[in-house]
Amino acid sequence: MQALRSRRWAVSWPADGTKSRERQFAEEYARYHDVPYCVSVDHGSSALVVALEALDIGPGDEVVVPNLTWVAPVTAVLRVGALPVLADVDPRSGCLTPETAAAAMSERTKAIIVVHLACTVADLDGLCAMAEGAGVPLIEDAAQAHGAQWRGRKVGTFGRIGAFSFQVGKVLAGGEGGAVITSDPEIHLRAQLLRADSRRYADGPVPVAAMELRPDPLVMGTNYCMSELTAGVLLDRLPHLDDENAHRAKMADELSAGLAALDGVGVVPVPDAVDLRSVYEFGVRFEPDTFGGVPVERVAEAVSAELEMAVWAPSTPLHRSHMVRPETKRRFAAVWTESGRRRAVGRDYPGAERYRETTVLFYHRALLGDEHDMADIVAAVGKVLTRRRDLIG
Template sequence: MTETLALTGGHPVTHRAWPQWPRPQQEADERLARTLASGRWALSGEWKGARSNEQDFAEQFAQYNDARHCVPTANGTSALVIALEALGVGAGDEVLIPGLTWVASASAVLNVNAVPVLVDIDPETLCIDPTAIEAAITPRTRAISVVHLYCSMADMDRITAIGRRHGLPILEDCAQAHGARWNGRRAGTLGSIGTFSMQQTKLLTAGEGGAAITDDPELADRLFQLRADGRRLATGPLAPRDMELVDNSSVMGNNYCLSEFGAALLIDQLGTLDAEHERRAGNAALLTRNLEEIPGVRPIRPAAAVTQPTYYHYAIRLDLEEFAGKPLLAVCRALRAELGYPVQPSYAPLNHNPLYRPHTKRRYHLSDEHMKRIDPGSYKLPEAQRAHEEVLTLHHPFLLADEEVVADVAHAVAKVRTLASRIPD
């Protein structure tokens, strides 16, 4: 009997129930209930005689990352904004960012009145290409923002060397790399500041949240003030109903504080993060071996220096000639039907990304010259574009399933390749 694609009425490879994400841990209800009853729902609330969840999480996350300081934030974008401001980036400065990334990498730069310079990617890792970084540096360049993407990390050895050579700070965007290690060092500790997102889909999540980490006490002080309307923590004894945040400012800030409920969830999630990493990495390694046996299928492998990989997305590059020349989006639809699980192309490159449209916001129109400098259409990003046309991704929760998931995914990819000529365009 001839096999038929699920997309055209055949039986799918699996009807499995995929793992839920996020996954609340056992103590989450108790911790949230204590927070609810405490009368303190934010760092800016009255002191109740005990440390805030926010401070507890900051201490624990700094320790987890082998960093000296952590400043929690409301989300990953605000972490990027305060990191850029702490590094002195401002009006007219250029910040190099990868052309293949989530839109917040660019919008955060715009939000400090600076210019995002889009840099092409390394096709092997999908992260920013160090050679392209070097070529993009100008006298206006003020910082290099790297993004550790999907399951890999940017080449931090080469990039930090470039930063030292040109006197440029490195900002690590680790929104997809909580706990990853480069030659034994945690992501976020190799540059001047590391930022994280704890949004709903992330490996460590509170629904919304973020953090910035650094070893530099002066940067940490600036980061704290920048996210707390310029306030600092009180240094003297406190009595109940005192405010723990006091008006002792050296820099003007904004309110980007994490809520006590978000911090409570993050403390809960942090305790299981490494065990989840281990399970995802084990399934990913087995899946990679199976997929590499299929002609035209090449999983994206972390660089050799990534001594602890993390998997926000599992990414696969396809030779579409082996899939009857069908467009990637059509192949993704066919795989989704086989698995009952989302399968999608990698991000659209920022020079053609529908979410990145600076001209639609009047706040960015500082001058006609500035608008020309921030025009994403002025960049050519051939490797980022090729990745968008050839690389598909699966979000990380599937890697928390049992080992049979590996057989299901590999079977689905092999089936779709064999029957690719029957995929509707």
């Protein structure tokens, strides 16, 4: 409400003598991750573009992207003029692995984007070691893992850059919004300029009626600035994140134990190195013939009907997704040639296909319930399991 009534709804407006809320949020979010730098942006997709451009990635370069995620990492790579090369994922977690990433690399690879998917964390020990050995920077897309921790350290801080989304469905939500975090001062400076039309925060106090951003010719930018209203919501919500994550993690353990008692049913695994968990989408896994071999969409539909709650199959792997169609835009013609397309998607992806065929998901808000609610979810899955012949019919 203070942001609304201030009439200063964007950082690109005369200041009232205080720091903008989007800058305040960036400082709080950096502090939360125990890193020195964060830059707020308008969307998670913009965060990925800023991350890539901060690393000076562009035409002629390749970026390894997991085949099982939202389309944003692929479109971000295309938007900077580089070629996204899709790598397969682990069939149980849906995450990129050191082996699948390495198999997709070439001498043109200039970065690897790892996505911590749904309710788990990718193998950061292995991926960091592999990327370092190859001399290639790792970008962590932690849009689905706010607050998760790997060996006592927040995810998003292991790669050269961490990218986040605060879209309405996320566990830390501002409607829309995003951020990049880093420990590299040069990347921080470039990120400021890239997201604010070649402007950065002025040094020293912010005088009344002055502009908080000042021009800097280091690098040409674009306007990806977060609104003050979004920043106000995020400043309000951030202090609640850890408590809500802790409750969701407790309910996830309760739910996992209940599902484990059902024949052929389990959950998406979480590595032992994860000592604080974040759940964006909870994943229920099952063996291929558990429900009589019916399509995963039918299983999700049946569980959803029992619970009167949305349950769905994972997104279609990106190599056959209708969202990945660079040929529909002339701006991508130089990179999305026939040879470029073959390089990007011209291989088999058994891990991604197996994950999609054997997993159903639902949103994190269900985990803000109690033990009785978790028992209801287990009962619903169990009921569908006992009546699987109805699914076949």
